[in-house]
């Protein structure tokens with residue numbers, strides 16, 4: 001099993017695996033993991049693109065390499081790999097902090113920045129920020145947006 005490239009990757013969020021995160025085999029349910037990653041990627045995209053209105057466009061092949069059991073600690077890492085005009089592409093790695101094994105890798109997670117009209121909107125960035133300098137300064141607007 002190869003070790004994924006985690007250079008420059010930030011592992012921010014950690015999860016403690018609870019009974020409700022398990023599948024019928026008693027191991028980590030993949031759906032829970034994908035929900036956590038999607039949320040993590042959304043927050044990462046908001047910080048990078050300075051826009052609360054970001055949506056998941058694409059999640060590429062997901063390679064589940066190892067699992068976790070109740071009580072394990074897992075950590076999620078993301079890094080931006082491409083800034084498009086309206087999109088941001090990220091790579092994800094999830095590791096088991098106890099066994100030190102890689103749980104999964106996702107080569108491409110694409111989020112799109114959209115405007116109040118629901119249409120893709122240029123974000124104007126081409127490199128990673130490690131600060132909070134692009135964060136919107138107003139609360140996230142709630143309510144339904146009509147996507148194209």
Ligand SMILES: CC(C)(COP(=O)(O)OP(=O)(O)OC[C@H]1O[C@@H](n2cnc3c(N)ncnc32)[C@H](O)[C@@H]1OP(=O)(O)O)[C@@H](O)C(=O)NCCC(=O)NCCS
Nearest residue numbers: 055056057058083084085086087088110112118120147148
């Ligand atoms: C996201 C959405 C607004 C984009 O609409 P669209 O008509 O594809 O828009 P565009 O063709 O202008 O593409 C927008 C960006 O997405 C990228 N994109 C589109 N399809 C893509 C694909 N299959 N893979 C990777 N990137 C893609 C484009 O390259 C473009 O990026 P760029 O501006 O950086 O070059 C639309 O697809 C949508 O509403 N999807 C549903 C999103 C959603 O609800 N997600 C939550 C999960 S249910």
